[in-house]
Amino acid sequence: MKQIGVGFIGAGDIANLHAKAIKELPSAKLVGLWNRTKTKGLQKANEYQCNFYDSVDELLADSNIDAVFILTNMETHCEYTLMAAAAGKDILVEKPAASSIVELQKMQEAVNKAKVKCMPVHNYIYEPGVYRIKKMIENGDLGEIASFYMMYNIHHADEVRARYPGVVRQILTHHSYTMLYLAGKPKVISCLTHTVDPSLAPQENVAMAILKMENGTLSHLSTSFANDDQAGEPWTCIIKVLGTKGSARYSYRDWVIHKPNGPHSQTFYSYPESIKNTTIHFIENVIGKDQAPLSTIEDAISCQKIIEACEYSVENGVHVSFKS
Numbered sequence: 001m002k003q004i005g006v007g008f009i010g011a012g013d014i015a016n017l018h019a020k021a022i023k024e025l026p027s028a029k030l031v032g033l034w035n036r037t038k039t040k041g042l043q044k045a046n047e048y049q050c051n052f053y054d055s056v057d058e059l060l061a062d063s064n065i066d067a068v069f070i071l072t073n074m075e076t077h078c079e080y081t082l083m084a085a086a087a088g089k090d091i092l093v094e095k096p097a098a099s100s101i102v103e104l105q106k107m108q109e110a111v112n113k114a115k116v117k118c119m120p121v122h123n124y125i126y127e128p129g130v131y132r133i134k135k136m137i138e139n140g141d142l143g144e145i146a147s148f149y150m151m152y153n154i155h156h157a158d159e160v161r162a163r164y165p166g167v168v169r170q171i172l173t174h175h176s177y178t179m180l181y182l183a184g185k186p187k188v189i190s191c192l193t194h195t196v197d198p199s200l201a202p203q204e205n206v207a208m209a210i211l212k213m214e215n216g217t218l219s220h221l222s223t224s225f226a227n228d229d230q231a232g233e234p235w236t237c238i239i240k241v242l243g244t245k246g247s248a249r250y251s252y253r254d255w256v257i258h259k260p261n262g263p264h265s266q267t268f269y270s271y272p273e274s275i276k277n278t279t280i281h282f283i284e285n286v287i288g289k290d291q292a293p294l295s296t297i298e299d300a301i302s303c304q305k306i307i308e309a310c311e312y313s314v315e316n317g318v319h320v321s322f323k324s
Contacts, residue, residue, distance in 0.1 A: 008033035010071035011044040021279035060087035078103035119293035122177040126277035143245030151235035156225040166203035191310035196226035
C-alpha cells in the first residue's frame with residue numbers, strides 16, 4: 001500500500017500517542033498539524049518533525065494529506081468532520097465523537113455524501129484481550145452471559161478534570177461502546193452521579209449506571225476521576241464478563257510502568273497500546289484494505305443515546321427505557 005499522509009487537527013495529550021503510533025508505521029507519515037494555540041502547535045510540530053498550518057483550511061488543502069485525525073474538544077468534532085469530508089479526507093475522530101445525536105447524524109450524512117471513511121475512536125475494542133472475550137462470547141464458550149462489568153477509577157488532577165466534560169461523557173462513552181460490543185444493546189438504563197469537591201470543578205467526577213440488556217444480561221458501568229483504587233485487586237480499569245459456563249477479564253493492572261503518562265500518574269501500558277492498535281487498524285485495515293472499522297458512526301449514535309439516557313436518568317431520578 002502507498003504511504004498514507006496524515007494531518008492532525010488538534011495537538012493535545014492524545015496527539016502524542018497517535019503521533020508515536022504513526023511514527024512506527026511504515027505505511028503512514030504525519031505530514032502536519034494545526035492547533036488552536038499556535039505556540040503549542042509549533043512546539044508539537046517541531047517535536048513530531050512535521051509541518052504546522054495556520055488554519056484548518058490550509059491543512060485540508062494540502063494534497064499530501066490523505067487522512068485527518070480530529071483530536072480537538074468534543075464541541076468542535078462535528079464542524080471539523082464536515083470540513084474534512086468536504087475536502088475528501090478520510091477521518092479518525094476522537095471520542096466523544098460529537099455533542100449530540102443530531103451532530104452525529106450530520107457527520108454520517110456528510111461522510112456518506114463524500115464517500116470517505118470515518119472511524120470514531122473506541123480504543124478498548126482494538127485490544128487483543130477484549131477481542132478474545134468477544135470471540136469467547138460469540139463461540140458460546142462462556143455460556144449464557146449473566147452480567148457485564150466495566151469499572152474505571154483513575155484520579156485526574158484538578159486542572160485536567162476542569163477542562164474535560166464530566167465522566168459521563170468523557171468515560172462512560174467508552175464503557176457504553178465496550179458494552180455494546182460485548183453484551184449487546186440495553187433495554188433499561190438507570191444512572192447516578194456525584195461530584196467530589198465541586199468547588200474545584202462543577203462537572204461530575206463519579207458516575208455509576210446499571211443497565212438491563214435486551215437479552216436479560218445486567219450491566220454495571222462505573223467511573224471516577226476522584227480517586228485511584230489502591231486496594232488489593234484494584235478496579236483501575238477492568239472489564240469482566242460472567243457467564244454460565246465461564247468468565248473473562250481484561251485489566252489495566254496487568255501491565256504497569258511507574259512513570260506518568262498524560263493525565264495518569266502511572267503508565268497503564270495497555271492504554272497507549274490500545275491507541276496504537278486503533279491507529280494501526282484505521283491506517284492499515286480501514287484505509288489500506290478497505291475494511292469496515294470495528295467502531296462506526298452508527299455505533300457512536302447508539303453510544304450517544306446511552307449517554308443521553310444516563311443524563312436524563314440523573315436529572316429526573318428515573319429508569320429510562322432505551323430505544324435503539
